[in-house]
Amino acid sequence: MEASDLIFKTIEKLELGKILAQLKDCCSSPLGQDLVERLEPTTDEEEIKVRQAETEEACRLWRLFPDFNRAGIKDIRALVERAGVGGVLTGEELLQVASTLAAGRRLKKTLLQVEGAFPILKSWASRVGEFPRLEERIARTVREDGEIKDEATPKLLALRQRIYALQEKIKEKLEGYLRSSEIQKYLQDNLYTIRAGRYCLPVKQEYRNQIPGLVHDQSASGATLFIEPLALVELNNELKRLAAEEEREIEAILYSLSNLVGGEKEELTRTLQALARIDFILAKGLLSQRMDAVAPSLNTTGRWKIVAGRHPLLKGKVVPITLWLGEDFDILIITGPNTGGKTVTLKTLGLFTLMAQCGLHLPAQEAEISVAGPVFADIGDEQSIEQSLSTFSSHMSHIISILSQVRPGTLVLLDELGAGTDPTEGAALGMAILDYLASQGAKVVATTHYSELKAYAYVTSRVENAAVEFDSQTLKPTFRLLIGTPGESNAFIISQRLGLPEEVLKRARAYLSEEQVQISQMIQALAKDRQASREALLEAEVLREQAKEIRERAEKEWEETLKKAGELLEQARREAYDLIRRVKLEVREIRKQVERALAEEGYKDKIKTLDKVRTQLGLLSKEITDKALEYQPEVNGVPPVMVSPGERVWVVALNQEGQVLTFPTSQGEVLVQVGSLKVNVKLDELRLLPEKREKSKEQGRWVVQVTTRSLRPEIDLRGLSIEEACHQADKYLDDAYLAGLKIVSLIHGKGTGALRAALHRYLSTHPLVKSFRFGNAGEGGSGVTVVELK
Structure with a gap:
C-alpha cells in the first residue's frame, strides 16, 4: 500500500472529514467551502506555520468583532467564466455578480480599516478588486426582481410605452365584449385571458360560431374554447411584433452587460480567489472559537504534549486527556478495560496532529504537536470511538503496510496490538513490531491487554506504560489517562463485585500460570515503587516551591x-543641603550688614566682630557640606566589570558605601560589607569609588579660608564633582567678596569641559559676579576662569 493510501485511510479512521465538515459550516460562501474541500494535512513546517498564523489572526479578529459581517458573497465563478467566452447572463445572474462585487468591496474596506496587526487578512483584502462602473451599470439597468428596467435604453422605453398603449387599447375592446349582454351568454366566464401570447375570450363550445375569430386553445374538458376575436387579430399581431422587438432589445442589453463582465474576467477571478481565502481564514478562526480551542506550538523533533485535550467529536461532558510523547519516552503502551477510553486517546492524539497540520486550533488547555512526519493508524475496519471490531489478519496486513512506509518523525497509532491470535504469539509479535518502529525513529502509541507488553515497557528504554483509570467501586472506567501506571483487566474484581462465588474465583486464580502470576506481581511491585518515587518527587517539588516562595x-x-x-538617606541628604542653603542666606544677610557698617564710623571694630561671625559660619557651612557629601560621593557612573575583595564601592540600592568581601559568583553577585550588614549585591548595582576621594576633599579644604588676610586670589576645583565644585566656588566667592577682592581665579582644568561649562552656567546667575572670562596665556588659559566681582 502506498503512503498516500495509508494517509487517506488514517484520515478516514481518525474522522478528520467530520472536522472539515464543521469547518465548511463556518464558511459564509461556497468559495470558502471549496477551499475546505481541498484542505489536506501537510508535513511542510513553513506551510503549517502560515496556516496557523492565518487561524490565529482570524481568532483575534473575531474576539475584537464578534458580529463581523462577511455576508453577501456568492459563487459567481461559473458566471464569470461563461461571460468571458461570450455567453449572455440573465438579469438574475447579473444581480448575483453585482451583489457579490458590492459585498467584496464592503469586506475589503472593513478589513483595511480595522485597527491592529492583521497583516495576512489585510494582504488578501488588498487583492480584492473594485468595479464601481460595472456595479453602477447593472444597478441602473436591472430591477431587484431580475427584470430589465424600462429606462435601460431609450429604445426599450419607447417600445414599452407603445406596448402599454396597445395593451390598453386591446383591453378596452375586450372589456366592451364583456359588458355586452349579447356576448356574455356565449362566454364560460366573464373575463378575458391570454393564450399563446394573444388576448382571447373563453367561449362555450356550443357557441363557437357566434363569435368569429381564431381558436388558440381549449380547456381540458373541451367545454371551453379560447377564441381571439377577429377585431383583435391585427392589434394582437402588432402587440406580438412589438414584444418580439422588446425581447431583441433586452437581449442586446444583457449581451452588453455580460460583455462588461467578461472583459473583467481576469481581475474578477483574482478577486474571487481573494474573497475565497478571506472566507476560509475567517472560518478557521470561527471554528476555533466554537471549539474553545488554542493555537498549538509546533516542532519537528518528535515531541507531543496535550494538556486537558477534548476529542472534538464527542458530545456532552468530555473527560479531558493529558498525555505526552517523545520527551522521556518514544513509545507509550496503554492498557485498561474495554470502553475505558484507550481508543479515544489514540484518536485524540492522531486527530490533533492532523488538525495542526491543516492549520486548525486544538480543543485543549495547552498543546504542542510534532508536524515533521505523517500519521499512520491501525484501528480496525469497523472501528468507531465506542467499539473495536477487527480481525487479526486485517490488523496485520495494515501494520505490514505501515512498517513499509514508516520513517523518522512518523506517528504510529496501534489499537489492540497483537490481538486476534494466540496471546503468547500476539504479545511476541507486538514487542517485535514496537522494536522495529523504534529502530526506524517512529513515535508510537499502542493499546493492549497483554501483560507481556506491560512488562516490556518496564524493561525497555524509551518505552512507558499508561492506563485508563477504573473505578473499582462503581465498576466503571473514569476515562482518565494515568501515564507511568500499567492498567489491569480487573476481571476478578468485576466478577467478585457482580457476585461470582469466591470458590470459583479461587479456582480461576489457581488456573493462572506461575509465569503470569510472577509477571503480575512484578508489575504491581514496579508500579508501587514508581508510585512511591513519584510521591517523593512530588513532595520534594512541593517543598522546593515552598522554599522558593x-x-x-x-x-x-x-x-x-x-x-x-x-x-x-536621601531625606537626610536633602535636609543637609537645605541647612547649607539657609546658612548661605544668613551669610548674604551679614554681607549686607557689613556694607551698611562700612558706611558708618567705627567700622573697624565691627569688622573684627564680623570676622568672628563669618569664621564661625564658614566652619559651620564646611562641616555641613562635608556631612552632606557623605550621602553623595563622587562615583563612577558605569557598573564595574570585575571587583576584588577589599575594594570600596558605592551600593546604589542602599545609597551607602561598602567594602567588597568576595569575588563575583557565576551569577555576577558579590558579598559586600555595609556597616554591620553583609549583603549579596549584583555587579550592575555597584559603582566604583575613585581612590582620589580623600585627596579631592583635602583640595577642597585648604583653599577654603575664612580670614581676610589669608584668603588666596584663586581656588583649585580640579578633581571635584560638579556639585561639590559649584558649592566650593560659591563659598569662595562669598569669602572673596567679604575680603574685598575684586579679581579671583577659578582653576577647573581643561579635561572634558563639563566642569568648566557647569561653573560658567553657575557664574552667569551669581549675584556677586560682574563678569568672567578665560585666563590669558600667563593666567592658565582655558583651564582657568577669571572672575570680576561687583
Missing part, C-alpha cells in the same frame, strides 16, 4: 527594607 518573600521584604533605607 519563602525566599521570594524574604527578597521582597529585603528590597523594601533597602528602599526605605535609601529613602531615609
Whole structure:
C-alpha cells in the first residue's frame, strides 16, 4: 500500500472529514467551502506555520468583532467564466455578480480599516478588486426582481410605452365584449385571458360560431374554447411584433452587460480567489472559537504534549486527556478495560496532529504537536470511538503496510496490538513490531491487554506504560489517562463485585500460570515503587516551591527594607543641603550688614566682630557640606566589570558605601560589607569609588579660608564633582567678596569641559559676579576662569 493510501485511510479512521465538515459550516460562501474541500494535512513546517498564523489572526479578529459581517458573497465563478467566452447572463445572474462585487468591496474596506496587526487578512483584502462602473451599470439597468428596467435604453422605453398603449387599447375592446349582454351568454366566464401570447375570450363550445375569430386553445374538458376575436387579430399581431422587438432589445442589453463582465474576467477571478481565502481564514478562526480551542506550538523533533485535550467529536461532558510523547519516552503502551477510553486517546492524539497540520486550533488547555512526519493508524475496519471490531489478519496486513512506509518523525497509532491470535504469539509479535518502529525513529502509541507488553515497557528504554483509570467501586472506567501506571483487566474484581462465588474465583486464580502470576506481581511491585518515587518527587517539588516562595518573600521584604533605607538617606541628604542653603542666606544677610557698617564710623571694630561671625559660619557651612557629601560621593557612573575583595564601592540600592568581601559568583553577585550588614549585591548595582576621594576633599579644604588676610586670589576645583565644585566656588566667592577682592581665579582644568561649562552656567546667575572670562596665556588659559566681582 502506498503512503498516500495509508494517509487517506488514517484520515478516514481518525474522522478528520467530520472536522472539515464543521469547518465548511463556518464558511459564509461556497468559495470558502471549496477551499475546505481541498484542505489536506501537510508535513511542510513553513506551510503549517502560515496556516496557523492565518487561524490565529482570524481568532483575534473575531474576539475584537464578534458580529463581523462577511455576508453577501456568492459563487459567481461559473458566471464569470461563461461571460468571458461570450455567453449572455440573465438579469438574475447579473444581480448575483453585482451583489457579490458590492459585498467584496464592503469586506475589503472593513478589513483595511480595522485597527491592529492583521497583516495576512489585510494582504488578501488588498487583492480584492473594485468595479464601481460595472456595479453602477447593472444597478441602473436591472430591477431587484431580475427584470430589465424600462429606462435601460431609450429604445426599450419607447417600445414599452407603445406596448402599454396597445395593451390598453386591446383591453378596452375586450372589456366592451364583456359588458355586452349579447356576448356574455356565449362566454364560460366573464373575463378575458391570454393564450399563446394573444388576448382571447373563453367561449362555450356550443357557441363557437357566434363569435368569429381564431381558436388558440381549449380547456381540458373541451367545454371551453379560447377564441381571439377577429377585431383583435391585427392589434394582437402588432402587440406580438412589438414584444418580439422588446425581447431583441433586452437581449442586446444583457449581451452588453455580460460583455462588461467578461472583459473583467481576469481581475474578477483574482478577486474571487481573494474573497475565497478571506472566507476560509475567517472560518478557521470561527471554528476555533466554537471549539474553545488554542493555537498549538509546533516542532519537528518528535515531541507531543496535550494538556486537558477534548476529542472534538464527542458530545456532552468530555473527560479531558493529558498525555505526552517523545520527551522521556518514544513509545507509550496503554492498557485498561474495554470502553475505558484507550481508543479515544489514540484518536485524540492522531486527530490533533492532523488538525495542526491543516492549520486548525486544538480543543485543549495547552498543546504542542510534532508536524515533521505523517500519521499512520491501525484501528480496525469497523472501528468507531465506542467499539473495536477487527480481525487479526486485517490488523496485520495494515501494520505490514505501515512498517513499509514508516520513517523518522512518523506517528504510529496501534489499537489492540497483537490481538486476534494466540496471546503468547500476539504479545511476541507486538514487542517485535514496537522494536522495529523504534529502530526506524517512529513515535508510537499502542493499546493492549497483554501483560507481556506491560512488562516490556518496564524493561525497555524509551518505552512507558499508561492506563485508563477504573473505578473499582462503581465498576466503571473514569476515562482518565494515568501515564507511568500499567492498567489491569480487573476481571476478578468485576466478577467478585457482580457476585461470582469466591470458590470459583479461587479456582480461576489457581488456573493462572506461575509465569503470569510472577509477571503480575512484578508489575504491581514496579508500579508501587514508581508510585512511591513519584510521591517523593512530588513532595520534594512541593517543598522546593515552598522554599522558593519563602525566599521570594524574604527578597521582597529585603528590597523594601533597602528602599526605605535609601529613602531615609536621601531625606537626610536633602535636609543637609537645605541647612547649607539657609546658612548661605544668613551669610548674604551679614554681607549686607557689613556694607551698611562700612558706611558708618567705627567700622573697624565691627569688622573684627564680623570676622568672628563669618569664621564661625564658614566652619559651620564646611562641616555641613562635608556631612552632606557623605550621602553623595563622587562615583563612577558605569557598573564595574570585575571587583576584588577589599575594594570600596558605592551600593546604589542602599545609597551607602561598602567594602567588597568576595569575588563575583557565576551569577555576577558579590558579598559586600555595609556597616554591620553583609549583603549579596549584583555587579550592575555597584559603582566604583575613585581612590582620589580623600585627596579631592583635602583640595577642597585648604583653599577654603575664612580670614581676610589669608584668603588666596584663586581656588583649585580640579578633581571635584560638579556639585561639590559649584558649592566650593560659591563659598569662595562669598569669602572673596567679604575680603574685598575684586579679581579671583577659578582653576577647573581643561579635561572634558563639563566642569568648566557647569561653573560658567553657575557664574552667569551669581549675584556677586560682574563678569568672567578665560585666563590669558600667563593666567592658565582655558583651564582657568577669571572672575570680576561687583
